[in-house]
Amino acid sequence: MSTSSKKAYIATRVRNYLLAFAAILVVNFAIPRLMPGDPTTRFVGPGFTEEAQQELLREFGLTRPIWEQFGLYLVNTLTGDFGISFSRYPTPVMELVVDRLPRTLYLMGASVTVSVLIGIPLGAFAAWNFSKREDLLLTQVSLFFRSIPTFWLGILLAFVFGYVIPLFPISGAVTAGVTHSGPIDYFLDLSYHTFLPVVTMAAYFLAGYTFLMRGSLLDILPENYITIAETKGLTDRQVLFNHAVPPAFPPVLTQLGFQIGRLAGGAVLVETVFSYPGMGKLMFDAVLARDYPTIQATFFFLAVMVLGAMFLAEILYTVIDPRIGGSE
Amino acid sequence: MSTISEARRQAVSRRLSRIAAVGRDFLTNRKGLAGTLLLGTIVFISVGAPLIAPYDPTNYGVGGALEPPSVAHPFGTDDLGRDVLSRFLYGGRISLLVGVVSGVVATLVATLIGIPAGYYRGKIGRWITTGIDMSLVFPPFVLVVVFAAYAGSSVLNIILILSLLSWPIPARTIKAKTLSVRENDFVESTMALGASDTTIMKDEILPNVLPIVFANGILQMVYTVLMEAAVGFLGLGDTSRISWGTMLYFAQKQAALSSGAWWWMILPGLGIVAAAFGFILVGSALDEVLNPRLQRRTWGGD
Numbered sequence: 001m002s003t004s005s006k007k008a009y010i011a012t013r014v015r016n017y018l019l020a021f022a023a024i025l026v027v028n029f030a031i032p033r034l035m036p037g038d039p040t041t042r043f044v045g046p047g048f049t050e051e052a053q054q055e056l057l058r059e060f061g062l063t064r065p066i067w068e069q070f071g072l073y074l075v076n077t078l079t080g081d082f083g084i085s086f087s088r089y090p091t092p093v094m095e096l097v098v099d100r101l102p103r104t105l106y107l108m109g110a111s112v113t114v115s116v117l118i119g120i121p122l123g124a125f126a127a128w129n130f131s132k133r134e135d136l137l138l139t140q141v142s143l144f145f146r147s148i149p150t151f152w153l154g155i156l157l158a159f160v161f162g163y164v165i166p167l168f169p170i171s172g173a174v175t176a177g178v179t180h181s182g183p184i185d186y187f188l189d190l191s192y193h194t195f196l197p198v199v200t201m202a203a204y205f206l207a208g209y210t211f212l213m214r215g216s217l218l219d220i221l222p223e224n225y226i227t228i229a230e231t232k233g234l235t236d237r238q239v240l241f242n243h244a245v246p247p248a249f250p251p252v253l254t255q256l257g258f259q260i261g262r263l264a265g266g267a268v269l270v271e272t273v274f275s276y277p278g279m280g281k282l283m284f285d286a287v288l289a290r291d292y293p294t295i296q297a298t299f300f301f302l303a304v305m306v307l308g309a310m311f312l313a314e315i316l317y318t319v320i321d322p323r324i325g326g327s328e
Numbered sequence: 329m330s331t332i333s334e335a336r337r338q339a340v341s342r343r344l345s346r347i348a349a350v351g352r353d354f355l356t357n358r359k360g361l362a363g364t365l366l367l368g369t370i371v372f373i374s375v376g377a378p379l380i381a382p383y384d385p386t387n388y389g390v391g392g393a394l395e396p397p398s399v400a401h402p403f404g405t406d407d408l409g410r411d412v413l414s415r416f417l418y419g420g421r422i423s424l425l426v427g428v429v430s431g432v433v434a435t436l437v438a439t440l441i442g443i444p445a446g447y448y449r450g451k452i453g454r455w456i457t458t459g460i461d462m463s464l465v466f467p468p469f470v471l472v473v474v475f476a477a478y479a480g481s482s483v484l485n486i487i488l489i490l491s492l493l494s495w496p497i498p499a500r501t502i503k504a505k506t507l508s509v510r511e512n513d514f515v516e517s518t519m520a521l522g523a524s525d526t527t528i529m530k531d532e533i534l535p536n537v538l539p540i541v542f543a544n545g546i547l548q549m550v551y552t553v554l555m556e557a558a559v560g561f562l563g564l565g566d567t568s569r570i571s572w573g574t575m576l577y578f579a580q581k582q583a584a585l586s587s588g589a590w591w592w593m594i595l596p597g598l599g600i601v602a603a604a605f606g607f608i609l610v611g612s613a614l615d616e617v618l619n620p621r622l623q624r625r626t627w628g629g630d
Contacts, residue, residue, distance in 0.1 A: 016458060020465040027466070035478035143612065147550065147604035149557050152576065152597040159585040159593075258464060258497065265469025269558055273580075283470070284562060287477040299474050306467050 010318065017311055024303045029073050031299075032292055033066075042292035045086035052090065056083060077300065083293035087286065093297045096282060101301060103173055104278035106190070107271070108263050108305075110198045112256075115206035120252065122206075123213025124245060128236075130218060138210060145207035150266050154200040154273035161196060169193050171275035197274045201266050205259065212255050216248040250317050257313035264302045279305075353617040360617070363609025370603055374420040381414035385570055394589045404591035406575075407582045415570050416595040422560075422571035423603060426487055427553035433491035434552065435545035438498035443529050443537060445499065446506025457503065463496040469555060476564040483566050486559060490552050498544045502537060509536045539618035546611035550604050557600045572596035 032042040040062045044053045057063060060083065061072040076082070082093035126138040162170030169175075173193055180186040220226065221244060229243045264280075271280035279298050286294035354360040373380060383390045391405040398404075403412040445456040475489045509515065515532050523531075559565045560573020563581070567574050575596040579585075584592040 016461055019458065020462050023462045023465065031474060031478065143608045144601075144605055147554075147601050147608055149554050149561070149597065149600050149604075151558060151561050152593075152600065155576075155580065155585065155593060156597070159590060163585060261464070261467040262469065264467035265472075265558075268470060268473060269561070272562065283473065287473060287562075287564070290477070295474060295477055299470060302467055302470050303465065307465050310465065 006318075013314060013318075017307065020307055021304070024300065024307065025074065025077065028077075028296060028300045028303070029070055032296060033069075042296075043083055045084070045089060045291075047086075047089055048084070052084065059083075082297035082300075085286075085294050086291040087289035087294070088291075093293045096294065097279070097297055097301055100277060100279045100282045101305075103276065104267050104271070104280060104302075105305070107194060107197060107201065107267060107276065107278055108260075108309075110191075110194065111201035111205060111266075112260075112263065114198060114202040115209055116256070118202075119206040119209025120213045123210040123215075123252075124217055124240070124248075126210065126214040127217035127221065128240060130221075135214075139214070142207035142210045145203055146211075148204070150200060150204050151269040151273050153203060154197070154270055157196050157200055158273065168196050170196060173277055194276070197270050197276055200273070201263070201270050204266065205263070208259060209252065209256070212252045213248065216251045217244055219251075220244050220248050250320055253313050253317045253320070257310040257317075260309040260313070261306050263309075264306050267302075350617055354613055357613040357617060359609045360613030363606045363611075363613060366602055366606035367610060370420050370424065370599070370606065373417050374424055377414075377417040377421070381411075381417045383411040383414040385410065385414040385418045387411075394584075394587065394592070396589075397591050403595050404589065406578070406589075406592050407584075412575075412592055412595060415575060416572070416599060419570045419572045419575055419596060420599055420603070422483060422566075422569055423553060423556055423573065423600065426483065426490065426556040426571075427549050427603065427607075430487045430490035430494070430552040430556075431545060431549035433487070434494040434548055435498055435541060437491065437495040438502055438544070438548075439534075439537070439541050441495065442499040442502030443506050443533055446503040447510060447525070447529055447533060460496055460499050460503065464500070466493075468493045469558065472555060472559060473562065473564065476559060481559075481564050481566050483569065486556060486565060490555055494548060494551055494555070498541075498548055501544055502541060505537050505540045506533055509533050512536075539614075543611055543615040543618055546607055546614055549607040550611065553600065553603050553607060572599045 040057065043060050043062060044056050048056070059072070059081070060076065061069045064072075080094045082097070085091050085093050085096060088096065122138060126135045129135045158170040161167045169192065174180070174186065174189045175193070178189070180189060226239060226244055229239045234242075267278060268280035268284055270276070271278045272284045275281065279302055283295060283298035283302070285291070286298060355364070377385075387410065389409040390411050391401050391409050393405065393407050393409050395401055395405040395409075401411050401413065403416065406412055406415070441456060441460065445453055445460060447453070448456070471493050472489050475493075476486065479485050479489070510533065515528060518528050518532050556565070556571070557573040557576070560571050561576045561580070563574075563577045565571060565574050565577075567577070573596075576593060579589070579592040579596075584590070
């Protein structure tokens with residue numbers, strides 16, 4: 001495939017990601033204004049001082065025509081100004097986000113890593129034993145795991161490993177009131193606290209990756225070059241690892257990109273169950289408190305995180321798969 | 329006069345025998361049978377709840393507060409002394425209703441968008457596809473939470489929100505299938521005969537895409553059932569009605585587990601698992617039966 005068609009392919013994809021970013025900006029602008037109720041109540045909290053109220057009305061242009069509001073909104077959003085939190089007045093929303101965002105990134109990253117590292121080999125193992133007892137068992141078990149509500153699994157794990165056998169902490173990100181001697185110490189404490197949340201979130205996705213990898217390999221195994229590799233006298237193991245597994249990755253990666261959206265939803269639930277101070281918990285608390293500026297900001301950042309992760313998955317995919325760039 | 333009606337009669341009987349064959353394959357498929365039994369049981373207890381339930385599910389004080397399982401209350405009581413089993417039996421109604429209705433609506437939307445996306449070449453097709461891709465970017469559950477926060481939490485609202493947010497993934501699948509069906513000679517020849525785009529999509533594409541639509545629709549219900557439960561668990565559902573999700577919300581709010589009242593949380597959770605598992609089994613069995621190519625892949629280590 002030629003370099004120019006690869007360039008054209010990448011250009012289309014980049015255009016689509018820019019469009020998607022624009023769509024997030026528009027939706028985030030529209031939601032608080034289109035929903036029933038007085039939009040100004042979405043920006044000015046009941047407990048605000050008269051001065052703060054006037055300041056916010058001016059800053060977000062809430063009394064001005066919709067196009068001016070949109071212009072101001074764009075400027076504010078792109079400069080990181082999301083207004084003032086209703087429930088944590090007078091903290092700016094952006095300060096809360098900066099504090100929480102890395103924790104959620106860590107939770108999602110760790111869950112994806114764990115589920116990929118375990119799920120992909122399991123999927124390959126299932127495909128390898130296609131239609132045998134191991135495959136049937138693994139398939140049924142993954143289907144079953146896909147049916148367990150994440151939050152309920154979290155509650156059960158917290159009950160068993162945090163309450164009945166108190167092995168792990170069931171809330172928070174680090175031990176309260178402890179000063180850490182260094183980054184390693186901090187990381188160990190964080191991993192200890194996030195053990196159960198990560199297991200909870202990974203369980204659902206692990207089952208998904210097992211399935212995806214199995215399906216992807218089963219699509220590849222009947223191909224001619226696999227048969228050729230077999231007739232060359234390579235062992236089954238060599239065929240699997242050298243010829244079948246590498247081309248099975250790209251489709252799994254694409255699907256992984258789509259699943260990231262579910263990961264953000266999972267973060268809201270898991271962080272709520274384990275009182276983990278991340279973006280998901282911030283959003284949930286904001287919803288309960290009807291803290292609209294915070295809801296708007298958390299939605300924006302979760303959506304952008306998902307978009308960024310999809311973009312990363314796609315870059316990896318383009319790098320790995322030599323076939324990309326041909327017909328769409 | 330008789331040739332046309334004869335041909336039509338034959339077509340109908342072919343279709344009927346095809347449906348009968350699919351039904352036979354489905355019920356002899358272990359997953360299909362297990363899933364049907366599971367869902368059948370849930371429908372049975374939900375419909376028959378008034379007859380089966382030992383107590384009035386809303387009646388306070390039919391037992392003491394947080395009583396552990398006993399003969400009188402096989403699954404204990406909640407913090408207000410209501411019978412957990414009776415509430416469980418009634419709770420499946422909302423979960424099933426919301427899951428099934430929003431699964432159906434989402435699949436209809438996905439079909440109406442997915443078929444034109446795959447059928448039209450050139451600009452129209454590309455724009456619809458871009459639209460689908462844009463919608464895939466929004467994390468569905470996060471949007472559900474945001475909408476529930478603004479729009480309020482009636483059962484109808486939750487159904488609307490779930491339907492309107494879960495169509496993009498099935499739309500992609502349906503689009504892909506449409507692309508491959510469109511390559512067939514019979515589509516080309518209908519086009520050559522001058523049939524309109526709408527007619528071709530309705531008469532030639534839809535019947536061939538339908539098996540995928542059907543299997544996808546059932547699998548869609550797995551997500552809508554799970555999302556309904558999650559919305560309920562977060563307390564964003566209609567808390568005045570009994571559903572498995574809201575039962576878990578109240579249990580969590582009253583710290584059921586740290587007061588040791590595990591029985592309050594087990595049954596509703598199992599109900600959700602059973603419903604979702606039932607839909608997964610039925611959906612993947614349908615997929616195997618209707619799209620048999622999946623079964624023919626054979627390869628193994630030996």
